Amino acid sequence: MTFPRNKKTWSLLATLSVIGSLSLAYAQQGQGVVSSYMPVDITESFASIMARMKAAKPQIEKAHSDLLQARYDLSDKPARDATMSQGKPLQEGVRVKLSSGATWEQLASMTPEMIRDENLFPKGFYPLPHPNHPEGGMVFPKFEIDEIKKQEGRDLTRFDLDFDIPDHFLPEFPAPIYLTTRPDLGDVSKGKLVTIDNYYEIFNGILNPKQIEGLRLLLTPFPQQQFNQTEDRRTEKASRGVACLDCHQNGSTNGATHLVGDIRPQEFRHRIETPVLRGVNIQRLFGSQRALKTVEDFTEFEQRAAYFDGDPVIATKKGVNILERGSQVHFMAEFQEILDFPPAPKLNIYGKLDPAKASPAELRGQDVFFGKAQCSACHTPPYYTDNLMHNLQTERFYKPELINGLMAVGDGSIKTFPLRGVKDSPPYMHDGRLLTLEDTVEFFNLVQGVKLTPTEKQDLVQFLRAL
Incomplete structure (x- = not known):
């Protein structure tokens, strides 16, 4: 069956997208994959989207909580x-x-x-579903949200969804930072979460200028699928975006989750937990399907595609940050590659x-x-x-x-x-x-x-x- 692409149809697809039923945008009337793309033109107002998704939140979270309770002793x-x-x-x-x-x-x-x-x-x-699998997107634990808000005034809270795994099952926060270049220093973070507000005072005199610039970029928020300026964001206020180290806190992980961007339709996408960046210097495969061969490739891919569910059209709309390979990507990789395993x-x-x-x-x-x-x-x-x-x-x-x-x-x-x-x-x-x-x-x-x-x-x- 050929699905008619008139104005009414695209309006329906846009509404389904903002609800979060992305899989329905790929498959209509049970006929299989129609499109790999999400609608770009959102016809519903942000106020309406937020009100509807807030109203749906309790039921969505109860369904996921019931699943976790049935699976685990929490x-x-x-x-x-x-x-x-x-x-x-x-x-x-x-x-x-x-x-x-x-x-x-x-x-x-x-x-x-x-x-x-x-x-x-x-x-x-x-396999473990995302807290709201049809919607997907980055979700952060509350301790990360609270500390970023305290230091930067930037809010990683989603109005439609909260993180699902209890804190006692998550990594310690803030995580210690160990460097391959200075093993004599032990934890160089000194118990602080490194952010754009304090990175310079912590690392000046320990890192070289390239590494400091790479760290600055890793801590700089850039637009992402759920955290951006558009009407189909998932934050109450327009957001500057997320930083690499919002998920990879202190070069480790806080357990933040999202969905891989390289699989369609939506129901086949895997949940992925944030991996640690410690020891990337000895790793040779990166990305959810491990098709990226260097951490430079991965850093560039994250900004261009993974932040936006692998959709370059959506990325353009929301404000993709194109990194310069010869300097910015290289500097970011140079810092990542000196993050060491714990003793x-x-x-x-x-x-x-x-x-x-x-x-x-x-x-x-x-x-x-x-x-x-x-x-x-x-x-x-x-x-x-x-x-x-x-x-x-x-x-x-x-x-x-x-x-x-x-x-x-x-x-x-x-x-x-x-x-x-x-x-x-x-x-x-x-x-x-x-x-x-x-x-x-x-x-x-x-x-x-x-x-x-x-x-x-x-x-x-x-x-x-x-x-």
Whole structure:
């Protein structure tokens, strides 16, 4: 069927877009993909858009909250013997809930086909939807919003949506900053969130002029899909935009989330959690599909396309910032490439445990990591990445399902993220579906079919905490 493109049709598509039902702009009347583009001309007033979306917010957030409650134990249960680099307690224990009557041992004894046919794959192992998947866009945790507003007077609050993961599952804030160029200084941030207001006083005398300029650009807000000057923004007041380090706070992560820009239609787009920038100097693949080969490529791509859902037409309308490759992009990359992993005093120069410093449980966990669990097939020392992509074929375990606007059909190929400093960057997986290291061990034990014992799982967690 050919869909008529008259004025009335485009008006309908524009209205659907601002509601957030982007998938309907791609597929009309069940006829499949019609267009990869979002409507540019918005015919509804901003006041009307905001009023309608504010009214819809409670129901949208309840649906997502119900999903999280059904999947996870979200209670605050800090570990008594494990913290992040600056002292925030790690959350411990398996938080993914099982179907009634099921056990982890039972699942580990079943084939993927049996788990799929009996619908026993834990719901917390399914892809995690965005807090409002049909709408999407950047969403920030409240502690980041509050500090940016305090320092800069810039408001990252969305009127239509709040962040979803509880703070106790998120990285410490502000995160420490370690530099490959000055390991003797330890945390150079001195407990402050680095912003456009304080970066110079913190880093003058530590960075060279190019790096300082690169940091300034990383802290400068530029227009983005939801944070801009247009009538289809998602902030009450016209916004200057977002900065790179609004998500990558202090070169780490605050858990902020959005959707990848390189997949259509909307329901097939993956939620993506902000990855840390620590250790980008040893990484060779960037971007949600890892098609970018340098951090310079990624920096430029983010500003030109990813900020605007991969739509260059929308980017032009909202005020895309075109960076100059030979100076600005280079300066930004030069700063990013000196962000170091947090110290790991129990590791030797080869990235493995020093027997004189490690506990018996950590040493046993290292043996499991390099042996039965087969973790090292992808996560090779000293940084615990092979700089490749791997497909876990999670779709073996469940049938395709539409979950709060997300079509769960598997994850495809995923980059091997470095595990150095992994305890400092929960939640885990590219979409943040795994809240703790214990959840992560259970996930890979099941998906890989390695059948670890309860003791081996506990020891493996102890080893991961030491990286």
